Amino acid sequence: MNPYWSQIARALSPYVPGEQPRIANLVKLNTNESPFGPSPRAIEAMQAAAADGLRLYPDPEAAELRQALAAHHGVKPEQVFVGNGSDEVIAHAFVALLKQPKPLLFPDVTYSFYPVWAQLFGLAFETVPLDDGMRLRVEDYRREAGSIVIANPNAPTGIALPRAEIARLLAEHRDVPVLVDEAYVDFGGESAVPLIADHPNLLVVQTMSKSRALAGLRVGYALGDAGLIEALGRVKDSFNSYPLGRIAQAGATASLRDDVYFRACCAKVAAAREAMTRALVKLGFVVLPSSANFVFASHPQRGGAELAAALRERAVLVRHFSKPRTAPWLRITVGTEDDIRRLIAAAADSLGA
Numbered sequence: 075m076n077p078y079w080s081q082i083a084r085a086l087s088p089y090v091p092g093e094q095p096r097i098a099n100l101v102k103l104n105t106n107e108s109p110f111g112p113s114p115r116a117i118e119a120m121q122a123a124a125a126d127g128l129r130l131y132p133d134p135e136a137a138e139l140r141q142a143l144a145a146h147h148g149v150k151p152e153q154v155f156v157g158n159g160s161d162e163v164i165a166h167a168f169v170a171l172l173k174q175p176k177p178l179l180f181p182d183v184t185y186s187f188y189p190v191w192a193q194l195f196g197l198a199f200e201t202v203p204l205d206d207g208m209r210l211r212v213e214d215y216r217r218e219a220g221s222i223v224i225a226n227p228n229a230p231t232g233i234a235l236p237r238a239e240i241a242r243l244l245a246e247h248r249d250v251p252v253l254v255d256e257a258y259v260d261f262g263g264e265s266a267v268p269l270i271a272d273h274p275n276l277l278v279v280q281t282m283s284k285s286r287a288l289a290g291l292r293v294g295y296a297l298g299d300a301g302l303i304e305a306l307g308r309v310k311d312s313f314n315s316y317p318l319g320r321i322a323q324a325g326a327t328a329s330l331r332d333d334v335y336f337r338a339c340c341a342k343v344a345a346a347r348e349a350m351t352r353a354l355v356k357l358g359f360v361v362l363p364s365s366a367n368f369v370f371a372s373h374p375q376r377g378g379a380e381l382a383a384a385l386r387e388r389a390v391l392v393r394h395f396s397k398p399r400t401a402p403w404l405r406i407t408v409g410t411e412d413d414i415r416r417l418i419a420a421a422a423d424s425l426g427a
């Protein structure tokens with residue numbers, strides 16, 4: 075290990091993002107990106123923003139974008155926080171809200187960045203096992219908690235919890251901050267945003283990376299009581315007061331104003347997910363019911379790592395997580411019709427079907 079590393083750098087076990095390889099003609103179904111482009115209006119706005127104005131710092135408060143987000147979600151601008159991808163927003167929430175004297179709770183199978191932030195920021199945490207069907211049970215959270223974070227729909231399972239269940243979780247944990255990470259909610263989940271009005275402890279985080287096809291722009295945001303948002307602002311302004319550049323603010327704002335395009339893309343992904351699920355089931359895969367832009371699938375005859383490697387040899391990239399509970403499974407992003415056709419052909423070939 076390099077002698078100049080701090081104790082903090084030495085102790086870290088960083089999150090490992092999905093591969094971004096440069097392989098020609100690859101079917102890339104490993105990082106839940108959109109198979110469609112961003113709204114043409116967003117592209118136009120970004121092109122217009124790529125101009126002389128870039129010599130100036132952006133609006134540190136991203137006022138126009140926050141106003142557009144507030145209007146879109148039916149909240150006030152002071153209930154909106156924006157950041158450089160929802161990863162940054164959630165990281166700030168770990169410091170500003172979730173770090174409490176009692177432990178943070180989250181499912182044993184969920185977004186694998188949560189334990190990484192907990193380690194980086196020194197949060198004590200406990201994982202709560204999903205049930206045998208990989209479902210979250212609200213009653214399992216009846217234990218001592220300083221804070222709670224869940225992804226809904228969950229990742230990598232894709233399973234969504236109905237809003238009524240989130241309301242039940244909130245009712246049982248009125249005294250602690252609860253973060254609901256809704257990175258995939260637009261593909262078929264029920265958002266918890268309507269619960270914000272009655273729950274000053276609820277922070278909902280969403281992203282423009284998936285349903286708005288802007289993963290490359292890095293825009294995420296949080297919605298919640300103005301008191302929670304103020305805490306996020308305090309952390310942001312102690313870390314990087316200009317997290318969103320001018321191009322990102324312009325593109326994200328324009329994307330929000332193109333609701334027709336957004337809804338059409340979400341509907342196409344949801345329809346393709348069902349077609350992909352049916353084709354995988356025909357090949358003998360077990361596929362969990364997904365409300366996201368990916369499915370979690372396993373095959374009784376092949377291990378997850380083996381299948382992921384066989385698909386990779388056939389130029390199809392999917393995500394495999396090697397922890398014991400997730401080892402049999404593959405997380406496969408919903409792609410275009412052509413991507414799905416090639417995935418199914420490669421899977422059939424790998425299985426000798």
Ligand SMILES: Cc1ncc(COP(=O)(O)O)c(C=O)c1O
Nearest residue numbers: 159160161185229257281283294
């Ligand atoms: C559950 C979940 N939350 C948050 C994120 C972060 O997304 P981004 O930082 O692109 O907004 C991801 C990305 O894959 C995710 O799967």
